[in-house]
Amino acid sequence: MKTFKRLLSYLATEPLFYGLGLLLSIVSAGTTIYSPMIGKQIIDIVSERIAANQTIAFDFLIQRFAFFMLITVISALTGYASFLLFAFASNRVSKRIRDDAHEKMQQLPVSYFDDKPAGKISARIVNDTEVLRNNFYQNFSNQVVINLLMVIGIYIALFLISPTVGIALLVLLPFFAIWQWLYIRAATPLNKHWREIVSDLNSLTAEIIQGVSIVQIFHQQDTMTKEFEEKNQAWLDNRVRSIRLDGIFSWDFSTFIKNLVMFCLLLYLGTQFTNGILGYSMGTIFILINYISSLFDPILTLVRIMPTLQQALASGERVFEMLDETAESDTSLPLTLENGAIIFDHVTFGYKEKEPVLKDIDFQVNPGETIGLVGHTGSGKSSLINLLFRFYDPQKGQILIDGQAIEACNRESVRAEMGIVLQEPYLFSGTIKSNVTMQDESITDEEVIDALKKVGAEPLLAKLPKGIYEEVIEKGQSLSSGERQLIAFARTLAKNPKILILDEATSHIDTETESIIQHAMNVVKEGRTTFIIAHRLSTIQQADQILLLEQGEIKEKGSHVALLTENGQYAEMYRLQAKSAQF
Numbered sequence: 001m002k003t004f005k006r007l008l009s010y011l012a013t014e015p016l017f018y019g020l021g022l023l024l025s026i027v028s029a030g031t032t033i034y035s036p037m038i039g040k041q042i043i044d045i046v047s048e049r050i051a052a053n054q055t056i057a058f059d060f061l062i063q064r065f066a067f068f069m070l071i072t073v074i075s076a077l078t079g080y081a082s083f084l085l086f087a088f089a090s091n092r093v094s095k096r097i098r099d100d101a102h103e104k105m106q107q108l109p110v111s112y113f114d115d116k117p118a119g120k121i122s123a124r125i126v127n128d129t130e131v132l133r134n135n136f137y138q139n140f141s142n143q144v145v146i147n148l149l150m151v152i153g154i155y156i157a158l159f160l161i162s163p164t165v166g167i168a169l170l171v172l173l174p175f176f177a178i179w180q181w182l183y184i185r186a187a188t189p190l191n192k193h194w195r196e197i198v199s200d201l202n203s204l205t206a207e208i209i210q211g212v213s214i215v216q217i218f219h220q221q222d223t224m225t226k227e228f229e230e231k232n233q234a235w236l237d238n239r240v241r242s243i244r245l246d247g248i249f250s251w252d253f254s255t256f257i258k259n260l261v262m263f264c265l266l267l268y269l270g271t272q273f274t275n276g277i278l279g280y281s282m283g284t285i286f287i288l289i290n291y292i293s294s295l296f297d298p299i300l301t302l303v304r305i306m307p308t309l310q311q312a313l314a315s316g317e318r319v320f321e322m323l324d325e326t327a328e329s330d331t332s333l334p335l336t337l338e339n340g341a342i343i344f345d346h347v348t349f350g351y352k353e354k355e356p357v358l359k360d361i362d363f364q365v366n367p368g369e370t371i372g373l374v375g376h377t378g379s380g381k382s383s384l385i386n387l388l389f390r391f392y393d394p395q396k397g398q399i400l401i402d403g404q405a406i407e408a409c410n411r412e413s414v415r416a417e418m419g420i421v422l423q424e425p426y427l428f429s430g431t432i433k434s435n436v437t438m439q440d441e442s443i444t445d446e447e448v449i450d451a452l453k454k455v456g457a458e459p460l461l462a463k464l465p466k467g468i469y470e471e472v473i474e475k476g477q478s479l480s481s482g483e484r485q486l487i488a489f490a491r492t493l494a495k496n497p498k499i500l501i502l503d504e505a506t507s508h509i510d511t512e513t514e515s516i517i518q519h520a521m522n523v524v525k526e527g528r529t530t531f532i533i534a535h536r537l538s539t540i541q542q543a544d545q546i547l548l549l550e551q552g553e554i555k556e557k558g559s560h561v562a563l564l565t566e567n568g569q570y571a572e573m574y575r576l577q578a579k580s581a582q583f
């Protein structure tokens with residue numbers, strides 16, 4: 001009910017379309033209900049004249065027929081106009097909900113995405129809102145509203161014509177209410193499960209597409225196909241159960257009731273036939289049969305629409321669940337960055353409260369210095385960078401940039417001064433230029449070309465027919481990983497951040513690319529405080545400071561030479577790498 005009310009509240013965001021649509025629907029329903037009245041009048045007058053042996057004026061029939069046509073045209077036109085208005089409004093409302101969901105997603109903390117597959121989140125933003133448009137807003141306005149108006153209007157007309165028949169038919173309403181209630185009880189869990197399966201299918205498909213090469217290399221096609229088919233079978237089982245349920249509640253029974261009511265009406269009319277005189281006129285009998293039969297069509301439509309509304313409620317619940325997530329709280333205080341001095345002051349952090357992955361991290365970086373972060377996999381290097389970006393905040397201690405605790409500063413302002421080049425840089429669909437400028441329109445074409453040239457991407461530019469306007473398809477699949485890195489370096493150079501994080505590429509690049517990238521790294525590092533997550537120790541020999549992390553703790557700290565002299569773990573790692581490089 002809460003979800004239903006909340007979905008309804010969105011109607012208020014389009015008052016003009018819905019208001020006008022409702023008004024026209026009332027006119028359409030009113031005229032549709034009124035039109036049989038003209039038939040009643042004709043039948044009554046004609047039958048009276050025949051009984052009295054009188055003739056019927058042709059003009060009268062033409063006049064009544066013209067009036068009937070006028071009413072029918074008004075009904076059709078207003079019905080069509082309201083349909084269009086409701087359709088416009090429904091599309092606009094679902095766009096609004098989709099925008100809201102997307103905006104909310106952007107405000108959520110990074111931790112929200114840790115345990116949720118991307119496919120599931122995108123299913124909520126794209127698919128569930130589409131279900132809302134089609135199954136709720138479109139149906140609600142164009143079917144529920146119009147048919148409800150018809151039911152109410154016909155009841156009013158029946159009461160006016162024959163209060164006895166009107167009251168007798170009211171008995172049906174609680175029956176239908178209980179019927180609907182039973183249906184909702186049975187359909188709610190089924191529809192909820194259906195949306196979950198669709199969402200699982202979405203995320204599984206996304207995962208298979210993203211990992212298509214790995215799937216093929218490891219011959220996982222059969223396993224993946226089996227997993228997909230199992231989920232797809234679960235979807236089919238769910239739909240079959242749903243069809244059975246809809247079948248029971250939507251069709252056979254209601255048609256049976258319609259016929260039963262018709263039978264009761266004829267029985268009742270029979271009781272009104274006394275002394276050779278019928279208690280109702282021919283026209284009244286015509287209109288009673290007409291209304292009762294017309295009453296069931298909208299009632300049946302309302303019953304039939306329940307399954308789709310139910311599915312919409314399941315989708316609505318999932319979208320609202322996302323909209324209700326707590327957005328990341330933030331302050332308005334901006335970080336004022338002057339030099340790029342950084343202090344980690346006894347920082348402790350864990351993704352889960354009592355499981356720290358960084359313990360008492362304490363170090364200082366002077367402006368313009370380069371810090372190398374080394375350590376085995378899982379030692380906490382990326383987590384340390386995550387804190388610097390304020391993707392997470394530490395549980396203990398604080399991080400200071402130019403003397404300001406970043407936890408007290410606005411996240412956007414903290415990130416605005418930082419640049420990052422990841423091992424596997426992320427390129428967006430667009431052009432080379434849009435990937436360098438990242439929509440910053442103040443960066444000119446010349447600056448983009450200059451940045452690309454400085455990092456050594458001139459040969460890449462030369463071979464692209466459209467230069468910086470060459471299209472980049474999803475994640476830059478048509479470029480080599482080295483080329484993607486160069487674009488990412490140029491992006492950083494164009495952004496001109498004070499603080500730079502370089503997640504050094506691992507072993508999968510060749511020696512030539514390595515030297516190109518090393519050159520690019522040296523260019524972008526110039527004059528910035530730089531963190532390098534180093535996998536090959538050769539890249540950080542010149543670093544001002546090297547931190548060796550082990551299980552979330554700083555085990556060794558100092559320059560390359562000092563650490564070699566210390567002859568600890570770093571020295572051992574360095575010797576091992578140097579040895580393997582000789583082979």
Ligand SMILES: Nc1ncnc2c1ncn2[C@@H]1O[C@H](COP(=O)(O)OP(=O)(O)OP(=O)(O)O)[C@@H](O)[C@H]1O
Binds near residue numbers: 351
């Ligand atoms: N989002 C997360 N949620 C929970 N635990 C995480 C998350 N990210 C990382 N961890 C855990 O935190 C620890 C440190 O991971 P981190 O990624 O910082 O290591 P790393 O040194 O960067 O490793 P690598 O060199 O392999 O990238 C690991 O035990 C890891 O399993």
